Amino acid sequence: MLSISMMKNGYLVFSIFVIFLIVSSGCINMQMTYQVKVNTDTSVENPKISLTLDRAGYNLLKLSATGQGYSSVRELIQANISKTFDSNDIDYDEEWNQDTGKVTITIERKGKFYPSADSKISIIKKENLIGYRDLTYYTEQQPDSTNQYYDQQQSEALANYMLSGITLNYYIEMPGKIVNTSANVVKDNKAEWHLTGLEISKTQIAAVSEVPSVSGFSSVIAIVSLLLLCIYSRKKSRDNN
Numbered sequence: 001m002l003s004i005s006m007m008k009n010g011y012l013v014f015s016i017f018v019i020f021l022i023v024s025s026g027c028i029n030m031q032m033t034y035q036v037k038v039n040t041d042t043s044v045e046n047p048k049i050s051l052t053l054d055r056a057g058y059n060l061l062k063l064s065a066t067g068q069g070y071s072s073v074r075e076l077i078q079a080n081i082s083k084t085f086d087s088n089d090i091d092y093d094e095e096w097n098q099d100t101g102k103v104t105i106t107i108e109r110k111g112k113f114y115p116s117a118d119s120k121i122s123i124i125k126k127e128n129l130i131g132y133r134d135l136t137y138y139t140e141q142q143p144d145s146t147n148q149y150y151d152q153q154q155s156e157a158l159a160n161y162m163l164s165g166i167t168l169n170y171y172i173e174m175p176g177k178i179v180n181t182s183a184n185v186v187k188d189n190k191a192e193w194h195l196t197g198l199e200i201s202k203t204q205i206a207a208v209s210e211v212p213s214v215s216g217f218s219s220v221i222a223i224v225s226l227l228l229l230c231i232y233s234r235k236k237s238r239d240n241n
Helices: 013-023 055-067 073-084 152-162 216-240
Strands: 030-038 044-054 091-097 102-108 121-126 129-134 166-173 178-181 185-187 190-196 205-210
Touching: 044 055, 055 073, 055 102, 073 091, 073 102, 166 205, 178 190
Parallel strands: 030 166
Antiparallel strands: 030 044, 044 102, 091 102, 121 129, 129 205, 166 190, 178 205, 185 190
């Protein structure tokens, strides 16, 4: 069986992978979207995850929820994702498309928080740079010497076929201009990853950006405000005398 690492504190996306691989004999079809904003204080803001899957996939999630003692898919996902988002106050929504027969599950946390120490997300700030890395989906590749039937290339081809229906679209907004990243697309302070199949588990989501300094205009406003405060203070002191 294909080995896929799962985040200790609960990103559900790869547990979904495992469920599908165990019970499905065909290709998997699921689209995952993740959006997040990184702040200069190393916090993340308004993270949002969307999963789009067909009715068969949704029914598998229902079976998984029942097997784990949850009453619904909603309860299963909220129990897992609350560990990642460091909050029980999570917005959950299911929207069914009657034309396609697919459902989009959206999980969102409002506000900002700092990733916990045991999270797969790490944010490091050093001098004028800030780095973001998410290893939730990444699996370190190691040759499988126990497989007597397929070589490494054949195993990867089989795994890629099984996962060919899975896509990950990852969007991140950094505090400043991005200077280094593993992303497919970069636009100033925003980066995008568009991954399919096995390349999802082979890619480290990482980006390094500049830390924006106070703009010249903002500095002028701050100086003017300080001068006005000094003038006001002196005037008030003279009036009192």
